[in-house]
Every structure is written in structure tokens, then in C-alpha cells.
Amino acid sequence: MERVPVLKIGDILLVSIQVDMSDQTAVQLQEDLAERIVATGCHGVIIDITALDIVDSFVGRMLSTIASISRVLDAETVVVGMRPAVAITLVELGLSLNGIRTALNVERGMELIAAAQADDYDYSAEDEPDDETTATR
Amino acid sequence: MALSAEENGRLTGLLSEHAERVVQRWTEVATASLRGRLSQAELRRQVQDLHRSMVEAGRGGSFDLESESAGELRAVLAELSRGRARQGFTATETAVSVYGLKDVLLELLESDADTALRDYVAFSSLVDQMGLFTFESFVRTREGLIADQAEQLLELSTPVVKIWEGVVAVPLVGTLDSARAQVVMERLLQTLVDTSSPYAIIDITGVPAVDTQVAQHILKTVVAARLMGADCIISGIRPQIAQTIVALGIEFGDIATKASLADALRHVLRLTGAETARRQPRRES
Numbered sequence: 116m117e118r119v120p121v122l123k124i125g126d127i128l129l130v131s132i133q134v135d136m137s138d139q140t141a142v143q144l145q146e147d148l149a150e151r152i153v154a155t156g157c158h159g160v161i162i163d164i165t166a167l168d169i170v171d172s173f174v175g176r177m178l179s180t181i182a183s184i185s186r187v188l189d190a191e192t193v194v195v196g197m198r199p200a201v202a203i204t205l206v207e208l209g210l211s212l213n214g215i216r217t218a219l220n221v222e223r224g225m226e227l228i229a230a231a232q233a234d235d236y237d238y239s240a241e242d243e244p245d246d247e248t249t250a251t252r
Numbered sequence: 253m254a255l256s257a258e259e260n261g262r263l264t265g266l267l268s269e270h271a272e273r274v275v276q277r278w279t280e281v282a283t284a285s286l287r288g289r290l291s292q293a294e295l296r297r298q299v300q301d302l303h304r305s306m307v308e309a310g311r312g313g314s315f316d317l318e319s320e321s322a323g324e325l326r327a328v329l330a331e332l333s334r335g336r337a338r339q340g341f342t343a344t345e346t347a348v349s350v351y352g353l354k355d356v357l358l359e360l361l362e363s364d365a366d367t368a369l370r371d372y373v374a375f376s377s378l379v380d381q382m383g384l385f386t387f388e389s390f391v392r393t394r395e396g397l398i399a400d401q402a403e404q405l406l407e408l409s410t411p412v413v414k415i416w417e418g419v420v421a422v423p424l425v426g427t428l429d430s431a432r433a434q435v436v437m438e439r440l441l442q443t444l445v446d447t448s449s450p451y452a453i454i455d456i457t458g459v460p461a462v463d464t465q466v467a468q469h470i471l472k473t474v475v476a477a478r479l480m481g482a483d484c485i486i487s488g489i490r491p492q493i494a495q496t497i498v499a500l501g502i503e504f505g506d507i508a509t510k511a512s513l514a515d516a517l518r519h520v521l522r523l524t525g526a527e528t529a530r531r532q533p534r535r536e537s
Contacts, residue, residue, distance in 0.1 A: 197480045199438055199476070201479075202441060202476040202477070216481075219444060219445060219480060220448055223448065224481075
């Protein structure tokens with residue numbers, strides 16, 4: 116069975132889907148990803164679908180499920196690299212990937228996650244600046 | 253519509269016997285109808301070509317436009333009508349160049365009254381056939397021209413321009429039908445990928461009317477861009493258009509709409525500016 120690799124880059128898990136997804140591959144990916152999020156404590160997941168020519172309702176639902184699982188584990192999911200043809204097809208089919216954040220490429224996706232985390236830090240940062248300044252000294 | 257061997261012989265005989273006179277009169281008739289928009293020398297050359305290929309077709313056996321021996325005649329006719337269509341002559345002006353032969357034949361046959369009528373009817377039906385063939389070639393060339401122009405229009409009218417780092421704009425001009433909307437959508441999305449711009453401005457200043465269908469096309473483009481991770485702003489909404497949109501009950505939802513392209517750009521810059529301002533302290537820490 117083909118398996119989709121999950122790569123860790125800094126605080127982000129990168130999943131690049133390069134094979135046609137089957138039921139089994141999708142379930143395996145969901146399990147792998149959930150385990151890795153817990154094991155690494157990452158707060159961002161980027162799913163790269165540049166290589167996918169076809170995104171049907173099955174893949175769409177899989178992406179939604181992964182996003183939901185990640186959200187429960189406090190990780191932001193961003194789908195990146197959707198091709199124009201794929202986007203047009205999804206619109207024509209009336210499938211809008213609700214609840215999934217998207218970005219043009221991996222770089223933008225990482226920026227998006229960084230920005231989202233910056234928002235989170237803004238709330239908690241207020242009590243901490245003293246610690247940070249002492250740490251740098 | 254093929255001529256009998258006898259008629260064929262007489263026609264070919266007439267044409268080759270009075271070659272100089274036929275060409276001369278034919279050219280005159282054709283020139284009169286074209287009103288000097290084509291030089292006499294050019295016309296004479298064309299008529300000579302036609303005359304020569306007709307004689308050749310006649311000598312090659314039975315005179316039929318469909319036959320193999322008339323291949324060159326067909327080519328000459330097609331070439332003539334193609335040329336006329338490109339130069340912008342009307343179908344009538346083109347056809348007269350062929351039908352002019354009838355007048356010439358009538359003049360030639362008047363001297364020999366015996367078989368004149370029967371021959372003339374036979375000959376003129378042949379000329380009619382040639383005329384129809386000319387029409388067909390003419391119309392085909394015209395249709396080709398129109399199709400080419402429509403395609404050029406499609407390419408010309410949908411530019412995607414980069415107006416700022418990370419911001420592209422599509423100034424839509426003219427009526428937006430399904431075919432054009434599709435081209436605009438594809439080109440915009442491809443440009444977003446190529447330039448990795450997270451913002452697109454769709455400017456509809458040049459769109460004369462926005463109905464539900466046009467709105468649907470624009471909305472689809474915006475949703476597709478969102479799926480890819482880019483945000484769209486619609487700008488250039490004229491007062492009448494705004495009234496139409498409201499009257500039709502079209503909902504743009506949470507899509508940003510601005511009155512002018514300048515407003516849209518300012519809006520985008522404020523968004524990106526806010527993002528960088530928010531991100532700046534984090535990078536330092």
C-alpha cells in the first residue's frame with residue numbers, strides 16, 4: 116500500500132500528496148498525521164496538493180476530515196498549491212471546501228500559519244515579555 | 253449540370269476562338285461593377301486565368317465543375333473569391349466577376365441565331381454553377397476571418413496585469429459571456445499561481461451591463477480563487493450597475509466591493525500593510 120510521508124519542518128508538519136488517494140491511503144494518512152501532531156506538538160499542518168490533477172468529493176471530504184482532526188489537536192491546517200483547473204472543477208461541481216484555509220504555495224501557507232500563531236501569541240504574550248527580556252540578557 | 257460533348261465543344265471553341273474579345277469584354281463588365289477598387293490590370297490577369305483554365309477544362313473532356321479536369325478552374329475560382337473576401341468586397345461584387353461571362357457569351361452567340369438559345373441556356377447554367385462555387389468559397393473565407401477575429405478579441409480583451417507586489421488586476425472590457433468568463437477565470441487563476449499573488453482585483457468598469465449570469469461568472473471566479481488561497485476584490489462598480497445588482501437581488505456575500513480600482517488597491521495595501529505590521533514584532537522576538 117502506498118503511504119503518504121509526513122515531514123516535520125520547524126513547527127509545521129508538511130504533507131505532500133503525490134499519489135492517487137484510495138480509502139486505505141486516506142485513513143492511513145489521517146492516523147499518521149494525528150499521531151505525529153501529538154508526538155511533535157506541532158501547531159501547523161500544510162497539505163500540498165500541487166501534484167493532484169483531480170480533486171473529487173472524496174478527496175475534498177478527506178481534506179475536511181484532516182482539518183477537523185488537526186483543529187481538535189490545536190493545529191492549523193492549510194491546503195496549498197491547488198491548480199487552477201482543479202479550483203474551476205470544484206466550483207463547477209459546487210464543492211466549496213468549507214472550514215479549510217488555502218494558500219497559493221507552501222511558502223504562503225507557512226506565512227499564514229505564522230500569522231495565525233502570532234495572533235495566538237498576542238493574547239498570551241502580555242504576561243510573558245519580562246521572562247523573554249530576562250532570558251535574552 | 254455537365255454539358256454534352258457537342259455543347260462542350262462549341263463552348264470551348266467559342267472561348268478559344270474569340271479569346272481576346274472574351275477577355276476584353278469580361279474584364280470591362282467586371283470592372284464596371286467593382287467601381288475602380290481593383291486595378292484593371294489586376295482584374296484582367298484574374299479574368300485571363302479564369303478564361304485559360306476554362307478552356308483547359310473544356311479540352312480535358314466533358315465540362316463539369318465537379319470533374320477532375322476542372323480542378324484548376326476550381327482552384328482559380330477559390331483563389332479569386334478568397335482574395336475578394338480578404339479585400340473586403342461584397343458577395344455580389346465577387347459574383348459579378350464570374351457572372352459577367354454570361355453577357356459576353358450572349359454577345360458572341362447573337363451572331364449565330366440558329367442554336368443560340370439552347371446553347372446559351374446550357375452555358376449559363378454552367379456559369380451559374382461556377383458562381384455558386386464562388387459564393388461558397390467566399391462565405392467560407394469570410395467565416396474563417398470572423399472566427400479568427402473572435403479568437404483575437406478573446407485574447408486581446410482579457411489581460412491580467414500586475415499592479416503591485418502580490419496584487420494582480422483584471423480590467424474586464426465588454427460583455428461577459430460564458431466563453432469569455434471561462435478564459436478570464438483560467439487566465440486569472442494561472443497568473444495567481446505564476447506570480448504567487450495572494451490578491452486579485454476584478455475591475456468591471458468596462459462591462460456595460462451586469463445581469464445574474466455575469467454576476468454568477470464573477471462569483472465563480474472569486475470562489476475558485478479563494479479555493480486556491482487568493483482573495484478577490486471587485487471594483488469599478490458604476491452607480492447604475494450598483495442599482496441593477498440590488499434590483500436583481502444579487503448577493504456578493506463577504507466579497508469586498510469597491511467603487512474604483514484606486515479604492516480597491518488602497519484596500520489591498522491596507523490589508524497587506526496590516527499583516528506586515530502585525531508580523532514585524534514577531535520576527536524580531
